[in-house]
Amino acid sequence: MKIVTWNINGIRTFRSGIKTALDSLDADIICVQETKVTRDLLDERTAIVDGYNSYFSFSRGRSGYSGVATFCKDQATPCAAEEGLTGLLTSHDGAVRCYGDQTEFSNEELQLLDNEGRAVITKHRIMCQGESQTITVINVYCPRADPEKPERKQFKLQFYKLLQSRAEKILKSGSHVIILGDVNTSHRTIDHCDPSDTDYFDENPGRKWLNGFLHCDQQNWERNEDDVEEEHEVSLNNSGDGKFMDMFRFFHPTRTNAFTCWSTMTGAxxxxxxxxxxxxxxxYHLAKKQFVAADIMPEVEGSDHCPVWGQLSCSLVPSAKPPPFCTQYLPEFAGKQQKLSRFLVKMGQKSVQSNNGDSLPGSQEEEERIENLNPSGRGEKRPAESVLSKGKKAKTAKPQGNLLSFFKPKTVNVVSTVESADKQCKDNLNEDEVNSTRNPSVKHMVTDTAVSKEDRIKTVKMESSASQSITHAAESKKGSVFWKSVLKGPPPPPCCKVHGEPCVLRTVKKEGPNVGRQFFVCARPQGHASNPEARCNFFAWVEKGK
Incomplete structure (x- = not known):
């Protein structure tokens, strides 16, 4: 059994096709985070992939934000699945259940924690040394603690706490548990490119949670009474003897420079x-007895993260059919939702009455249960024509125009320059003919030139066209000079002091007194200060008015 997690930074990462991308990862269960797709934007090509069954969780507050999805090969079809950690989004059979103690959370807090589409849970049957067991896979995209929004720090810690409570409850019920995804916290100094650049590295609440969440075999700092008391103050309540193992560090405890996320803005x-x-x-027991390998895949590009994989010795036992939360049961993909053409039936055509839709899986709203109702609300025939009262004669209806006719450009009667030139040429020739009758010498001159009327017309046309081109070029040049004088463009970049290379222009986007200001920095990618190939510390503001 192989499992993969990958923050894809948008479902459009799969540019070569989602099936091709999934197949290339060569795993039974593939968990992706930050899909950035809401249900109204999810298309069938992404949701229904041949050879896989999928399970999506969407953000309900913001479009193009968060979102996770789990793709299971048909031979890894789960026996249960649900969305979220709280159970509030589950109203169907086939859910995983086991929600743990939620008394420390208010109903509003629970709703907010599941509102951003950050968790999908699937439960699978496995065979281990001839014994039937289950594994519950929790696919999560943990929140980021935005320094500009202090409330998000508390939100992140609450999410961690809820995740741990749910995972430990499922584990206590007898199922093995795998938690995978983007946790948004680097655990130890070995997991960070420059820990000295981070103030109070070990004091970070997220790292303290990880220290309590993971088994004591993987601790990297000494715990004392003050540490335990401080953790209690941030509502983490960890015993210090965690029940889970970091599988990468389990197999590679001392590997350095093993990273899974890099800044795309700095080319890091x-x-x-x-x-x-x-x-x-x-x-802990699954890690010790069933895992045989785990590693990262930094060679896989397409996102600011790379995939992480794990291999187990146990084999999967597929369920006969996917649980109700599976994406294929959504009305828009199950062939139950009516298409627009159903509402545009011709007069006299019998409207088709469909059966009432089944209960929607997962967290779909109650109103969507009637999505499959008849357009007219009845199963009757629509009248072929209106009934006229006696004694009244039907008026002949005006034929309706084609819809495309409204988008055709209107014909404009414009006299072209060539026609004007033609007319002018003819007037000149007529004047020459009149003059030739009055003055024989003029007639002789016109005859000697042997220029026909058609040749004169062509000449005038060419002269007129050339004159227009010259005029147009002059006006363009004049306009170009004017706009260049108004829009000076960006200032020429200076060269950095260390590498002597042209710098790159940046703009401050962070809210504050300098927002919108431009500055120059070294154009090389960001890196450690000891790396001579990395960006130097050159910095220069762009002076106003330049």
Missing amino acids: RQTNYGTRIDYIFAD
Whole structure:
């Protein structure tokens, strides 16, 4: 059994086709995060992939934000699946259940924690040394603690706490548990490109949570009474003897420069200046007895993250059919939703009455249960023509125009320059003929030139066209000079002091007194200060008015 997690930074990462991308990862269960797609934007090509069954969770507050999805090969079809960690989004049979203690959360907090589409849970049957067991896979995209929004720091810690409570409850029920995804916290200094650049590295609440969440075999700092008390104050309540293992560090405890995320804005992937924030966590007994390998895949590009994989010795036992939460059961993909053409039936055509839709899986709203109703609300025939009262004669209807006719350009009666030139030429020739009758010498001159009327017309046309081209070129040049004088463009870049190379122009986007201001920095990718190939510390503001 092979499992993969990957923050894809948008479902459009799969440019070569989603099936091709999934097949290339060569795994039974593929968990992706940050799909950035909402249900109204999810198309059938992405949702229904041949050879796989999929499970999506969408953000309900913002479009193009967050979102996770789990793709299972048909031979890894789960026996249960649901969306979210709280259970509030589940109203169908076939859910995983086991929600843990939620008394410390208000209903509003629970709703907010599941509202951003950050978790999908699938439960699978496995065979281990001839014994039937289950594995529950929790695919998560943990929140980021935005320094500009203090409330998000608390939101992140609450999400961690809820995740741990749910995972431990499922584990207690008898199922093995794998948690994988983008956790948005680098655990130890070895997992960070420049930990000295991070203030109070070990004091970060997210790292403290990881220290308590993971088994004591993987701790990297000494715990004391003050540490335990401080963790209690941030509502993490960890015993210090966690039940899960970081599978990458389980197999590679001392590997350095093993990162899974890099900044695309600074080109940091070129210098491997990143962090390891994508994990596969497994319960202690599963890690010890069934996992045979785990690693990262930094060679796979297309996102600012790379995939992480794990291999187990146990084999999967597929369910006979996917659970109700499976994407294929959504009305828009199950062939139950009516198409627009159904509402544009011709007069006299019998409207088709369909059966009432089944209950929607997952977290879909109650109103969507009637999505499959008849357009007219009845199963009757629509009248072929209106009934006229006696004694009244039907008026002949005006034929309706084609819809395309409204988009055709109107014909404009414009006298072209060539026609004007033609007319002018004819007038000149007529004047020459009149003059030739009055003055024989003029007649002789016109005859000697042997220029026909047609030749004169062609000449005038060519002269007129050339004159127009020259005029147009002169006006364009004049306009270009004017706009160049108004729009000076960006200032020429200076060269950085260390490499002597032209710098790159940047703009401050962070809110504050300097937002919108431009500055120059070294054009090389970001890297450690000790790396001579990395960006130097050159910085210069663009002076106003330049």
